[in-house]
Amino acid sequence: MLCNKINSGSFFVNRALNFIFGVASALYIVVVQPCWVFGGVVSCFFTNFLRCMLKPSDRQLAVLIFTGALYCCSVLLAGTILFVMLPQQLQAAFTQMLNGQALLILFFFCSGGAIVVGGVRWFLHNYYLPVEKMKADLRIIEKTNLKYRIPEQGGWQLRQLIRSMNHMGEYFVQEHQQLQSKIDMAKARAEYEKNTLAGLIDELSDGVIVCDLYERVVLYNKKAKKIFGTRQQFIGLGRKFNKIISSELFEQAVTELQRKLAGNFAELEDIDHYFNLTLDGQIINISAVPVFVGETTLNGVIFIARTATEPVRLPAHNPNIEAQTIMATGAKVQSQGRFYDFDILTDRQPAExxxxxxxxxxxxxxxxxxxxxxxxxxxxxxxxxxxxxxxxxxxxxxxxxxxxxxxxxxxxxxxxxxxxxxxxxxxxxxxxxxxxxxxxxxxxxxxxxxxxxxxxxxxxxxxxxxxxxxxxxxxxxxxxxxxxxxxxxxxxxxxxxxxxxxxxxxxxxxxxxxxxxxxxxxxxxxxxxxxxxxxxxxxxxxxxxxxxxxxxxxx
Structure with missing residues (x-):
């Protein structure tokens, strides 16, 4: 009889344990796993949001807090659902078993949370954040500063990787310097000729200003700033030339050059336009010659300026007048050549x-x-x-x-x-x-x-x-x-x-x-x-x- 009772009790216990294990497995599959999947999706969105809005230290703290909260919610939710789905007898037995064990349960609960949060923090500190910083540092090396070196950080495997990458960077810099020295030698003559040409332009006795068709200054020399006197502060690369001469004068020069380009001229050197400008009581003789793309496509204008010998007296009633007038003149300013190899000349400015x-x-x-x-x-x-x-x-x-x-x-x-x-x-x-x-x-x-x-x-x-x-x-x-x-x-x-x-x-x-x-x-x-x-x-x-x-x- 006793054996039968024991066997019956064992059978009941086994059935109960099998039932509990089955329910727990089903809950894990149906409840806990979706909770973690949902939590993972939310965590991914949350961390990307934090990545944009907070500093790295603040983001790390926020991720840890979020991980702890997600752990607490997942455990409490899974435990509650599991408890509710148990039969009443098992609920009573489970409650009686846990009665008086609140501190022990709290200890295991907090220990599990500490392990989860600590693991996430260790992963963030030793791998995720260092890898993110390393990606940004590699972009600096690639795009701007070859001599920049990645600070060693993270776990020992990552530190070894960074150390190897820095050694590779040193080798790459040496190879780049050798290649660059060969390129510099090949470019030395071209640079010498360019600098010589720039020096000659800068020391010309005439002022030279090159503009594109949008009236933007592409090149100027020191003499040009001196000739235009009080308006020299408006002369600069990319600045609008209409601060020196009016847009009407500029458009008239462009129109005249285009008209001559469309005509039958035996020599392109004959294509030019001359006018005078009165500025601060001084007559300035200006010659406009074209800048070409190909053979006959106008891409800019070279203005060559020199001051006349006799100043003009301004009216006494308006000593600050700055008149701009076109006057007929038979004197030509000698052309100094064409210069058109400038990046700004190829820039087509969008409307917006x-x-x-x-x-x-x-x-x-x-x-x-x-x-x-x-x-x-x-x-x-x-x-x-x-x-x-x-x-x-x-x-x-x-x-x-x-x-x-x-x-x-x-x-x-x-x-x-x-x-x-x-x-x-x-x-x-x-x-x-x-x-x-x-x-x-x-x-x-x-x-x-x-x-x-x-x-x-x-x-x-x-x-x-x-x-x-x-x-x-x-x-x-x-x-x-x-x-x-x-x-x-x-x-x-x-x-x-x-x-x-x-x-x-x-x-x-x-x-x-x-x-x-x-x-x-x-x-x-x-x-x-x-x-x-x-x-x-x-x-x-x-x-x-x-x-x-x-x-x-x-x-």
Whole structure:
């Protein structure tokens, strides 16, 4: 009898255990696995969202919190469903068995959570995040700085891989230097001839300005800036030539050259156009000759200028008049030849600025120094520096820099940062005068800077006083860096300069022109990295900047 009872009890227990195991297996397949699959999908979306919106350290913390929450929800949900689906007898037995074991259950529950969260953290810290950073570092080596080396980080396998890649990078640099030396030797003669030609043009006794058909300056020499006197600040690569002569005169010269090209001229050297310009009381003789694509297709105009010997007396009632008149003249200015091998001549400007490639734009990269960090609280500008970037080239010979006399004393704390004292700005021009000059310097360009929201706030605060509206398109290298280097925690100027291998033109930071030059070189280094991400046009760069986690900065 006892054996029968034992056998019956064993049979019941076995049946119960088999039932529980079957239910648990079914729940695992039907409930737990879908929970983890759903959790994986949600986690993937969540981590990608965090990747765009938070810093790396914040993202790691958020992922760990999310993993812990997902673990808790999954265990509680699976346990609850499993308990509800058990028969009442088993529920009572299970409840009685767990009665008084709350601390033990909590211990195992927390231990499991700690193991899961710790495992995720270990994976993030040793593999996922280092690999993401390594991908960004490899793009820097590929696109901008061959001498950049990937910092060793992550697990020991990953460190060995990085060490091997850095050794390979050293070998690649040596091979590249040898190849580059051969290329340099092959290009030496062409460079010598080009530099000689550029030197000859620069030293000509006549002023030479080459423009494309969109009135943009392609080339100019020192004599041209001297001849055009008060308007020399408008002469620069990529600038509109209509600040020197009117668009009507330019169009008339182009029309006349095209008419002669369509005629029967025995020699192309006979195709030219002559007119005089009166500027600041001085007669300027100007000869316009064509720049060709192929044999007879007009692609630009070379303006050769020289001053007449006799100045013109201006009317006494209007001494500041700057008249532009066409006068008949029989004297010809001797042609100095044709020059047409310039990238800007082949740039066909689209109608919309936002659709233009970044490499085909003109930028004014600027920086300011101030009395403090609160423009709305009365802080003022004390210096402004800028440099132009045209077609992906930093034009270090086209710079703007001046000290500014503020309307309040410069605090000692600010002087210790930028080195500008009250004595240095005592005789400096006012902010209103400086901003008028800067507005002309930056005309028809895209404004750029590092954390430019700070600098633009000072310019916007002065708009009611100056009457100038700085409604230019604006790019910020801080935002662009956060787009291409999402895994990096720092995006300040010094970090970017080291990352791109840029030599600092100034020995110290917080000099307006020095920071502007450094920012300009950083901007040019960002272009290929942006292109690698499919960000090619100005509109795409502005859209990417708006999605940056730093885009909400305001002053």
């Amino acid at each position: 600025l936002l659709n233009r490639p970044l490499l085909n734009l003109s930028f004014t990269v600027f920086d300011t120094e101030t009395t403090g960090l609160n423009p709305s609280g009365g802080d003022e500008l004390v210096s402004l520096g800028a440099v132009r970037v045209v077609n992906g080239h930093v034009l270090e010979n086209e710079c703007f820099y001046t000290l500014i006399r503020p309307n309040k004393p410069i605090p000692i704390a600010a002087t210790l940062i930028h080195g500008i004292s009250n004595d240095m700005v005592a005789a400096a021009p006012s902010c209103t005068d400086v901003l008028h000059y800067f507005y002309q310097f930056a005309e028809d360009t895209v404004l750029a800077g590092h954390n430019i929201a700070f600098d633009m706030r000072f310019l916007k605060m002065k708009e009611p006083l100056t009457g100038l509206l700085f409604n230019h398109a604006i790019l910020d290298t801080l935002l662009l860096s956060s787009v291409v280097h999402r895994q990096q925690e720092t995006h300040h100027l010094d970090a970017l300069a080291r990352r791109f291998g840029i030599e600092d033109p100034f020995t110290r930071r917080h000099h307006a022109l020095g920071d502007a030059l450094l920012t300009a070189h950083i901007l040019v280094c960002l272009f290929p990295l942006l292109k690698d991400m499919g960000i090619v046009t100005l509109g795409q760069a502005l859209e990417a900047s708006r999605n940056s986690r730093y885009s909400g900065l305001a002053y």
